[in-house]
Amino acid sequence: MTIIKAALLGYGTVGQGVYTALKTHRQQLKKLLGAEVEIAGVLIKDPNKKRDIDPDILITTEFEDILNIPGLQVIFEAIVGEEPGFTYLNRAIEKGIQVITANKVMFARYGKVLLQKGQKYGVSVGYEATTAGGVPIIRTLKQLLQVNKINRIQGIVNGTSNFILTEMRSRGISFDEALQLAQRNGYAEEDPTSDISGKDAFCKTMILSELAFGKQPIWSDVELEGITSITEEQVQQALQLNLRYKHVADIYQENGTIKASVKPILVGESHPLFSVDGVDNAITVEASLLGRFTLTGPGAGKLPTASAMVEDLADIFTVKKRELQPSI
Template sequence: MATIKAAILGFGTVGQGIYHILNEKREELKNKLGIELEVAKILVTDASRERVPGTAHLMTTSMDDVLAEPGMQVVFEAIVNEEPAYSYLKRAVEHKCHVITANKVMFAKRGLELQALAKVNGVFVGYEATTAGGVPVIKTMKNILLVNDVSRIQGILNGTSNYILTKMRAEGCTFEEALKEAQSLGYAEADPYNDISGQDAFKKLMILSALAFDEQPDWADVEVIGIDSISPAQVQEANDKGLRYRHVAEVERLDNGNIVAKVGPQLVDKEHPLYPVDDVNNAVALETNYIGTLTLIGPGAGMYPTASVMVEDYAEIIGKRAGFVVTI
């Protein structure tokens, strides 16, 4: 059986999730793909700490070490922030490795660049995990875009914000009470700034914009408003009128070709595709010329939804890659 070597960059929540899924699904993936995947390196900042029993010998802090591994062909990236993630993936692509990332901060800014570089080097970039977690929005959009034009995207792209707005409406909580509960359930980070300020949703929206329109609006022109100023009284008043607050990230191409985007709370009525999307769910409504409006709804994030779509990206790459080079 042929073997492909892979590296995991970043071994926190998502990185460990990838490792567990690859182990749990080892036989199944082998049978389905006809190829065995071996995790040969794991890159972290502190290689002395063994996070998962049996992985100490795989740990490294050096990208040189990762790329020096003979037969390295796939790099999963689950580090935080733009750098050194981008530089590592650039090197991996130049080394003819396929790369699969969950890093939305890096990909929102450098994704188009990385994909152009990957094209030149004949490798693939998987980035389903960057946006809307377990909702297969990237692969669905890629398919749709083969025939349709997407004119507008509206999304609930941050599960924490959506959870807070749902709690405020359903239980009459204040923003602070709902946030505390989201944190105690592990939905919100200890520092929830990126979630509630709209910055997290903004990064995901820019990734969708690049995919749908091949470009992004100038980031400085995009108004990004969070949900922290919404009061329980406003939520109640909206509810009484049959309306719901949703934190909507939206981007559209105008008739003059300009791309415009905004992120912020919006009141939606029963007819709106995002009206029924509650709790930590994410959703993306795509307006297209032939299909009409298509709405995808599902779990936004977490270790396994995120890691599993990265492994799906890997399987898709293997499937697509006729004449994939394998070491035996």
């Protein structure tokens, strides 16, 4: 049986999700790809943490050890921040290793560079998991862009903010109380800054812009606001008028310029994002031929995010399998 050798960079929520998904969906992948996907190495930061990883898998803090795995074909990157993720994926591409990333902070800044580099070296770069977790927005846009033009994208792309706004409305509680609830439920990090400041949504918005419009707006021109200033009173006043606060990323093109904002807005019942509650993400796309549609689903979490990464793997290696088949 042919083996596809893989390595994980990071073994946190997402890395563990990929590890689990590759195990639980082994047969499905084997049938699809005609090969076993084998995890050969895992890169971590803290060597003292206890990990539930098969003993025959290399666990290392040195990226060189990962690069030196003989016959390594694919890397799943699920670490945090622009660096060292960018440097690691650059080096992997130079070695002809396929890369799949969930790292939105890194990809918002360097996605274009990595995609161009990937083209140069004949390597695929999967990034479905960077935006809206398990919701297949990247592959949907890629498919549509073959013919359609994208006119506008509006989305709820941060589940933590959406959960907080939903709880403030439905329970009549304050921002602080809703944030604590999100933390108790595991929907918000101990340091929730990136989610509630809008920064996390901003990164996803830049990734969507690059894909849909081939460029990003100038970052400092994007109106960026989180949800921290929304009060209990504002939420309840809006409710009286049957309006809801939603934290929305909005991108469209006007006279060749990309306009983008990431901020709380009030929406009425007829808005496609009105009923999107809790930790769900939802993205509404307006396309030239198809018109308007909305994708909704889990925007984060261990298995939804792993699902996006393993789907990327399936895409990359089914194409490779087809390329290797003799033409009749």
